[in-house]
Amino acid sequence: MALKLHGAPMSTCTTRVMFCLHEKGVEFELVPVNLFTRENKNPEFVAKNPFGLVPVLEDGDLTLFESRAITAYVAEKFKDTGYDLLRHQALKEAALVKVWLEVEAQQFNPAISPIIYQYLVSPLRGGSPDQAIIDTHKEKLEAVLDIYEAKLSSTKYLAGDFYSLADLHHLSFTFYLMVTPAASLINERPHVKAWWEDISSRPASQKVMEGMTIEQN
């Protein structure tokens, strides 16, 4: 029985999981959840994820939420097929992947997420971008990306000279950053830019990005 992924094809957290599923070559069915009508807050959905957020993964009788738990589960369960996202046979490399997975979650995400929200999501909800929030978080993201620039000068990808789940987790939000004025933060840093061009041009990345258009449907 195929995996069922409940979410939306343009949602950052849903696509985080889709990138992973494509890299692993795992079959799945995308079950659309209409975020514009707040279907994610309906009782049937909340029964699957009590936090009322997409995505949710169903694997037989197992129901998972939190995109980074889902990718970790998929990468672990299917570790012997598709691309090796976790370096599971090299403990030291696997440990470094864990470090940069946490960096994305704890350092990168809190800085970039409000920028994407202000530029791209707020207008869809009838608001306009709050420049003060954007400016504060651009400053934070610049500090993070300076560290990335230094790291990517010594290794090709974040955890080492190999693409891993740690790089993959950055795809969704960075994709959207590149369509905002804040794209300069990536373009101004040569190693970060080269890294972005590399990871976004992978076939699995391209496949998912085709569906990432933010418009009301």
Added chain:
Amino acid sequence: MASIKVHGNFLSTAARRVFACLYEKELDFELVPVEFKTNDHKKEPYLSLNPFGQIPAFEDGDLKMFESRAITSYIAREYGDKGTQLIYTSGKEMAEMLVWMEVEAHQYDPVVAKLVMEQQVKPLMMGLPPDAAVVEENEAKLSKVLDVYEARLAQSKYLAGDSFTLADLHHLPATANLMNTQSWKLIESRPNVSAWIADITSRPAWSKVVLALKDYYQQQQP
């Protein structure tokens, strides 16, 4: 000499996550003291251990790591046969463990950290008054999160299932910070959450961390 080194101190919430894990696994380690007040963690040579200039940093032989939840995850897997079994490595329980590790990181910790900042860090360490609006907003958020935990802990004794895992352990330091604030009432009013916290905070490994923090405070007295 222990191959494991932790750079940091017992005051650091994140470092306590690592110490709790090391004590559960009964592993020897060397503490390399790094004090907040000297700001040494914002300079070299510390930055080559953690380029984000945060405590803790970790070494195991020639492996260097940072980010407390990466470190605990590494320790739990590398030393799987020592001390307490802290992770499930397959199946449904592994999946649940992964989910609740993310819930701690993204739903619980950010909200608790804000409440502790306003009610502990600002008054006690910075001489600033708490912002009542921030406290109110985050208590409302924490209430919603704890309602989810209350329902979850009606289904199993620990977050991932019948055994204590990293999913539970990761909550310990921030929860201990919250204990001395008025926000603790949100825990006390939920029986399943209260019972779970009473259980995990009474573990001998955690008690060792609590005692070490008490010692640390005493050493800081002039």
